[in-house]
Amino acid sequence: MNTVLLDKSKHNRNRFDCGISALNNYLKVMASQQAKKDNTRTFILEDDNDESRIIGFYTLTMTPIDLNALPDKLQKKHHSSTSGGLIARLAVDANFQGKGFGEWLLIDALRKLLTASDTVAFPVVIVDAKDGAKHFYEQYGFTAFKDTENRLFITIADIRASLS
Ligand SMILES: CC(C)(COP(=O)(O)OP(=O)(O)OC[C@H]1O[C@@H](n2cnc3c(N)ncnc32)[C@H](O)[C@@H]1OP(=O)(O)O)[C@@H](O)C(=O)NCCC(=O)NCCS
Numbered sequence: 001m002n003t004v005l006l007d008k009s010k011h012n013r014n015r016f017d018c019g020i021s022a023l024n025n026y027l028k029v030m031a032s033q034q035a036k037k038d039n040t041r042t043f044i045l046e047d048d049n050d051e052s053r054i055i056g057f058y059t060l061t062m063t064p065i066d067l068n069a070l071p072d073k074l075q076k077k078h079h080s081s082t083s084g085g086l087i088a089r090l091a092v093d094a095n096f097q098g099k100g101f102g103e104w105l106l107i108d109a110l111r112k113l114l115t116a117s118d119t120v121a122f123p124v125v126i127v128d129a130k131d132g133a134k135h136f137y138e139q140y141g142f143t144a145f146k147d148t149e150n151r152l153f154i155t156i157a158d159i160r161a162s163l164s
Contacts, residue, residue: 003043003058003108008032011044012052018091020130026089027057034059040088043112045105056092056101058109060085063126069145070124074155077123084124084153085113106140110159117156124153 006027013028031042040061047053063086067075087109092101113125129137129150138144141162142152 001045001104003045003105006031006035006042006044006057010052011046011054013054016054016057016093018056018097019094020091023089023091023130026059027054027091031057031059031089042089043108045101045108054093055096056105057089058087058091058105059089060109060112061088062086062122063088065124065126066145069147069151070153071143071146074124081123083122084126085116085122085156087113087125087127090127102136103140106137107163110154111163114156114159114163122156124155125159126151126153 013031016027017024027042031040034040035042040059042057042059044057045055047055062083065078065081065084067079067081070078087106090102090105090109092105110125127137127142129152131150134144134150134152137152140154141158142154145151145153
């Protein structure tokens with residue numbers, strides 16, 4: 001399995017339905033425009049039987065870090081850092097959910113961010129979990145920020161340790 005950059009001339013975005021319309025609409029309307037403007041990158045996991053069919057996708061970009069919301073030890077360690085990697089969206093089509101594709105996409109996204117951080121260093125990866133998906137991220141080592149409901153982070157050091 002492999003992810004490829006979203007190609008709106010190839011990938012059937014209208015057929016994708018993960019059950020959350022905000023995520024479906026992002027893929028349909030925004031993802032390609034945002035990539036063209038170099039604001040985000042969206043990666044697609046295609047169905048091997050039909051490459052136009054989207055099994056799942058994720059979107060990556062950078063985001064400011066709220067240092068005050070990090071645990072004290074990390075605040076000290078990263079006090080001069082301003083940005084973190086952001087998994088801005090991640091979703092699997094409802095027909096393919098519960099088969100391990102979400103886990104596979106998350107690990108693929110973390111690998112890409114780890115590689116990016118080797119060149120342009122940043123200390124954490126952040127995700128905004130949609131309703132009900134917080135535990136999905138927690139089981140892979142993400143921790144909720146202080147005082148936030150659904151924003152979670154994992155350090156690049158932890159990603160490196162678990163993926164290498
Ligand atoms: C959340 C989502 C990405 C998970 O993808 P998936 O392919 O169904 O998940 P997987 O089959 O890879 O499951 C991996 C593990 O996560 C667990 N899991 C799946 N969805 C979960 C959720 N919403 N909350 C908590 N755990 C979840 C599974 O039980 C599994 O754990 P197990 O191995 O102990 O059984 C997918 O259901 C989805 O796209 N949902 C709608 C959009 C959404 O909520 N996106 C979240 C990002 S904001």
